Amino acid sequence: DAKNRGRNRYCFYDSKLQAKVLARSALQSGLRQALSLQQFSLYFQPQYHSDGQMLGAEVLLRWFDPELGPVSPVEFIPLAEDSGLILPIGAWVLQQSCQQLADWQRDPVKTHWHLAVNLSVRQLHDPDFVKLVRDTLQQTGARPENLVLELTETQLLEDIEAVIAKMQQLGELGVRFSLDDFGTGYSSLSYLKRLPLNQLKIDGSFVRDLLDDPSDEAIIRTILALGNSLELAVIAEGVETEAQYQALCKLGCQQFQGYLLGRPAPVEQLTVTPQRPGL
Numbered sequence: 644d645a646k647n648r649g650r651n652r653y654c655f656y657d658s659k660l661q662a663k664v665l666a667r668s669a670l671q672s673g674l675r676q677a678l679s680l681q682q683f684s685l686y687f688q689p690q691y692h693s694d695g696q697m698l699g700a701e702v703l704l705r706w707f708d709p710e711l712g713p714v715s716p717v718e719f720i721p722l723a724e725d726s727g728l729i730l731p732i733g734a735w736v737l738q739q740s741c742q743q744l745a746d747w748q749r750d751p752v753k754t755h756w757h758l759a760v761n762l763s764v765r766q767l768h769d770p771d772f773v774k775l776v777r778d779t780l781q782q783t784g785a786r787p788e789n790l791v792l793e794l795t796e797t798q799l800l801e802d803i804e805a806v807i808a809k810m811q812q813l814g815e816l817g818v819r820f821s822l823d824d825f826g827t828g829y830s831s832l833s834y835l836k837r838l839p840l841n842q843l844k845i846d847g848s849f850v851r852d853l854l855d856d857p858s859d860e861a862i863i864r865t866i867l868a869l870g871n872s873l874e875l876a877v878i879a880e881g882v883e884t885e886a887q888y889q890a891l892c893k894l895g896c897q898q899f900q901g902y903l904l905g906r907p908a909p910v911e912q913l914t915v916t917p918q919r920p921g922l
């Protein structure tokens with residue numbers, strides 16, 4: 644009867660909620676120790692130009708906890724942001740990334756590669772962040788012009804004036820900026836003009852349905868035109884199939900990242916071999 648069903652349903656939600664809370668606190672306490680236990684590692688995913696040359700890579704953080712197993716950044720980054728742990732974790736990512744970049748810059752074959760590092764807006768708002776980036780560049784000897792900081796469009800929209808000011812200070816150090824997951828937020832064009840950006844990154848969701856959904860094609864077309872008129876490079880993420888790659892080339896896209904070209908992997912697996920020249 645209704646009463647029973649109601650009660651069962653209530654119990655069902657309750658235990659689900661409880662499991663969620665438990666999982667969350669297990670993750671929280673694991674995350675708190677992950678840095679000192681050296682459970683983080685960095686994966687690198689290559690980015691290519693349509694002329695076939697490798698442009699560089701994006702750094703993607705990985706966490707392996709012996710009890711929990713591998714934990715996706717989609718799960719632990721929000722937790723790290725809520726708890727403030729993103730500051731020490733982000734500093735570690737930046738340190739390791741700049742070290743890697745400096746290594747590449749000493750290798751004549753890789754000297755022009757850039758490295759894209761994901762930022763949380765929480766890091767950007769940290770009063771010590773500009774100094775952290777300056778010091779890390781200095782300590783590692785990495786040239787700033789090959790360091791790309793990725794910020795997601797949705798993160799920028801809160802407190803945009805503070806974000807613009809901070810990005811300008813970082814821009815003066817010589818680092819570059821890419822606007823990640825572009826198209827999923829609601830950036831006004833006037834803000835886009837004021838942000839010191841170098842690249843727009845077309846969100847993978849538009850690439851995924853590009854061949855089936857005319858509105859996704861229209862959005863990609865628009866982002867490419869926008870990049871053109873604001874003189875920003877445009878890269879497509881989440882390129883998984885040859886057909887998507889060719890369709891993007893036809894639309895005029897020149898930079899690519901995705902499983903088709905290379906999965907995120909330890910740095911040793913990055914190769915300089917040219918891939919799939921465009922049309």
Ligand code: C2E
Pocket residue numbers: 688702703704715716717720736761762763793823824847880881882883900901902903907
């Ligand atoms: P993102 O920056 O948009 O990174 C792209 C995500 O798409 C990565 O997921 C990558 O593994 C995945 N991906 C790449 N190519 C393909 C493809 O062809 N198909 C599909 N379906 N997926 C693809 P990942 O590594 O799980 O990272 C998820 C998100 O976590 C990232 O999204 C980024 O926002 C965040 N993240 C990762 N590392 C860091 C970090 O060091 N700091 C911060 N703040 N966030 C990070």
Ligand code: MG
Pocket residue numbers: 701761793823
């Ligand atoms: Mg990214």
Ligand code: MG
Pocket residue numbers: 823824844846847880
């Ligand atoms: Mg992205």
Ligand code: MG
Pocket residue numbers: 824846847
């Ligand atoms: Mg994304």
